[in-house]
Amino acid sequence: MATATVTSLPEPAVRLEAVTKRFGAVTALDEVTLDLPARRMNVLLGLSGSGKSTLLRHLNGLHRPTSGRVTTLGVAVHAASDRDLRDLRCRVGMIFQHFHLVGPMSVLENVCTGKLGSLRGPRLGLITYPRAVREAAMAELAAVGLADKAFQRADTLSGGQQQRVAIARALIQQPTVLLADEPVASLDPITADGVMDLLARIGRERELTVVCSLHQVDLALAVADRVVGLRAGSVVLDRDAAGLSRAEALTVYDPPRPAEAAPPDGGRLPAPDHLARVAAAGS
Numbered sequence: 001m002a003t004a005t006v007t008s009l010p011e012p013a014v015r016l017e018a019v020t021k022r023f024g025a026v027t028a029l030d031e032v033t034l035d036l037p038a039r040r041m042n043v044l045l046g047l048s049g050s051g052k053s054t055l056l057r058h059l060n061g062l063h064r065p066t067s068g069r070v071t072t073l074g075v076a077v078h079a080a081s082d083r084d085l086r087d088l089r090c091r092v093g094m095i096f097q098h099f100h101l102v103g104p105m106s107v108l109e110n111v112c113t114g115k116l117g118s119l120r121g122p123r124l125g126l127i128t129y130p131r132a133v134r135e136a137a138m139a140e141l142a143a144v145g146l147a148d149k150a151f152q153r154a155d156t157l158s159g160g161q162q163q164r165v166a167i168a169r170a171l172i173q174q175p176t177v178l179l180a181d182e183p184v185a186s187l188d189p190i191t192a193d194g195v196m197d198l199l200a201r202i203g204r205e206r207e208l209t210v211v212c213s214l215h216q217v218d219l220a221l222a223v224a225d226r227v228v229g230l231r232a233g234s235v236v237l238d239r240d241a242a243g244l245s246r247a248e249a250l251t252v253y254d255p256p257r258p259a260e261a262a263p264p265d266g267g268r269l270p271a272p273d274h275l276a277r278v279a280a281a282g283s
Ligand SMILES: Nc1ncnc2c1ncn2[C@@H]1O[C@H](COP(=O)(O)OP(=O)(O)OP(=O)(O)O)[C@@H](O)[C@H]1O
Pocket: 023, 026, 027, 028, 046, 047, 048, 049, 050, 051, 052, 053, 054, 055, 182
């Protein structure tokens, strides 16, 4: 299987073909086939446990599928060597719900750590990073509006500020794809709006392919170009956000009917009739 890295930006940026992921008896993803367009804000919606994080983690090889194919930026992730994955991860940034900053470290050094994947050898202390990296980190902090916090300990910042630092840490990699796993789930609604606005604006300005899981439907509709809905590991909605109504988006959260109750092996739930009608209305 070829796993060559490509230099031009493929379209779609991400392709999943019949991807199934099982954790023991649990089927987290069930035959997911999906294309995510390049240079767009792609939002994943779905109940807790529907498979959003699992899907995201397949895109940079943090998970490998039980079966099926995952292609990110032209790299066959399902078959990639560790070295191919390391190279891919230099082009695929990731941010998380709980920020994953090093609390006692300065904000600026936290941003510099985003470059560790492409620097040789360990670094300890801001001064051990090349000047060009420190300057790039300052520029990214300015881009997220936090240049004045550069020399403060990361754990003295608010949650919204910490997530902005995490965004700056991802941006210093100069990624082509940015994965965001519930980036605002720990934030109050106003701060969440601000962080998502920032993410959407930077994504547009830098022509990033963003893949972001969210729990807030209204926020998703406000920022998304494409909305993908997951239920019990299956795609039940895959639409451009333009023209997608709130009611249609909310169908992602419809409970399965009793006849669709998950079999003991955690197998696939069939899509309800009304979702088929929603899909047909959008085609
Ligand atoms: N490492 C793992 N080991 C075992 N089961 C897992 C693992 N990761 C995920 N799962 C299971 O896979 C299913 C999908 O989980 P996943 O975290 O992808 O859902 P999610 O939609 O991201 O949920 P949330 O919104 O709560 O983060 C769940 O049943 C979960 O318990």
